[in-house]
Amino acid sequence: MPRRSILALVTCAVTVAGASGADAATLQTDTRCYQERQExxxxxxxxxPLATINVARNGRVFASALAxxxxxxxxxxxxxxMPDEVRERLYDxxxxxxxxxxxTRYRATKIFANFKPGSGDPETLRVRFTVNGFGLVKTGVPVYVHYVSPKGSERRTVRLGTTTGVCGRIVRTRKRRLFPFEAERGRWILQFDTRKxxxxxxxxxxxxxxxKPVEIS
Structure with missing residues (x-):
């Protein structure tokens, strides 16, 4: 008899726990990373039912909805x-x-690509490239930089690496020459994208x- 009572209690506990889990409130966004200013x-x-719901971001209520x-x-x-110096941010x-x-949580990102240092002798300058926000459409994608000459023609394409993280970033590449060839004077365009x-x-x-325009004088 005592054994039968224990089984009944366990069964009730499992049933109640299951009902509670099914009724628990849930919240989700339509994707995990957004470009700043994106909806x-x-x-x-x-x-x-029919309750007023307060929605908060990082603990501060900023909107309400009606269930x-x-x-x-x-x-x-x-x-x-986001502030200029912030390229990716996690929101609660x-x-x-x-x-x-x-x-729930979501991330926001800038679409950003640049290199450091930003000046020097173009024949010898070695830099590290940084990329953010290139995984908004698809994660884990290759990133390329296309060198477009002052005359508007493509001179060379270089693969920088593969993005990591939900938003798609390359924190810092290895050091490499900014121009891996002899570049003539004028206004060059460095186009960063995910196409070879x-x-x-x-x-x-x-x-x-x-x-990104780069001037060689």
Missing amino acids: VVVRGAGFA DANGAFIGKFVTPV LSASDTINTAA KYERATSRRRTPWVR
Whole structure:
């Protein structure tokens, strides 16, 4: 008899725990990384029906939503612009109706490409390249720099490496010559993108790119 009671208690405990897990409030964004100023879509479920839900970012409430009869909601907001010196940031996002609370995280990034040091003799200058935000469409992609001459023709393409992380970054490459060839005077364009074959990037392109002018005098 005692053994039968223990089994009944365990069964009840499992059933209750299962119901609690199913009813727990949830919160999720439509992707894990966004370009700054990009629209974020957030979905919540498991909240009190028709309740007002406060949405907070990094602990500060910045928006509210109204749950439907099933306790679900969907909302949109624009992720903020980051300071110039910040290229990637992790945000904590939470939603609460005072009874139920759910949380998630998302990252925001700048689309950025540059090199350091930024000046020197172009024949001997050795630099390290840094890239951010090149994984917004697809993670783990190769990044190339295309050297476009003052006359507008491609002179050479160099593979810098493969992005890491959710947003797609190359923290710092090994040191290499800025111009791996003898470059004539004039205004060069260094185009950073994820395509091995050069094609002038425009606003119609869906994948990230940066065009950086470099003057040789």
